[in-house]
Amino acid sequence: MALTAETRRRPARTHRLAKAGLIVALILGAVFAAGPVLWMLSSSFKSNTQIFELPPRLITDTFSFDAYVAIFTNPETMRFFLNSYVVAGSVTILTLLVAIQAAYAFSRFEFRGKRILNVVIVSVQAVPPITLLIPYFGLMVALGLYNSYAGLILTYMVFTLPYAIIMMTGYFNTLPKELDEAVRVDGAGSMTALWRILVPISVPGIVSVGIYTFMIAWNEYLFALTLTRSIDMRTVPIGIQLLMGQHSYDWNQIMAMSVLGSIPVLILFLFFQRYFISGLTAGSVKS
Secondary structure, eight states: OHHHHHHHHHHHHHHHHHHHHHHHHHHHHHHHHHHHHHHHHHHTTSOHHHHTOSSOOSSOSSOOOHHHHHHHTOHHHHHHHHHHHHHHHHHHHHHHHHHHHHHHHHHHOOOTTHHHHHHHHHHHHHSOGGGGHHHHHHHHHHHTOTTSHHHHHHHHHHHHHHHHHHHHHHHHHTSOTHHHHHHHHTTOOHHHIIIIIIHHHTHHHHHHHHHHHHHHHHHOOHHHHHSOOSGGGOOHHHHHHHTBOSSOBOHHHHHHHHHHHHHHHHHHHHHSHHHHHHHHHHHTTOO
16 A cells, blocks of 8 residues: 555655656746846946946946937937838838738639749748848849938838738638628629628738838848948848957947847737737638
């Protein structure tokens, strides 16, 4: 009987140890992920000398807002944020408009070349963006779109549209076709069924795709550096890099600008977190 009782206790002990190990692993993972963010936030309120003091301290005795004041009072850095908002916002809106209609066609209609187009869309996702850098530079120069909003927006859409179409197609596939068929029975067209019926009930999928698209356009560095020339066209990632001088770095301003650059994406995710998670889940159920 004693052996039997010990045998019964082993699964419970193993379960408690596994649970404790999981909690410890999650705590370590959270510290590992949050540590750099907390150090970035702390450094943005320090002077350059305080950032490099030994031993390093996460919380200092005095907080300085000089880095933020320097950023907000500098017209060039404010221009970086304006450019990022214009480009990221335009890319998000245009990508959603095109992706919604393309996904509706892929989900609801059969047409010649549909399978080939699907293969092309998926294949574009597999191409490393850096391999297209030089061709796009030559193309933008030839089209007269170099150092312009239009050049950046069109380039970014090449990388955001495939994912957006794939996700929205998967989401539309989860919606019963009887919804838009009922609208057609009443005499309305396909566009009416799309915009008045499917789009309103597809908000989670649209939000998740929109947030992803905005993040890609907001954080992109390589093409923003290559396809722009003047300070007036630089975006936030390039602006952060420009704070690194030849002989000295303004680390506190770099950290402050990094914090400010993280806020838009953070706000979007916090406000639309419920839609974002449900949209990703629904889009992966059926394709």
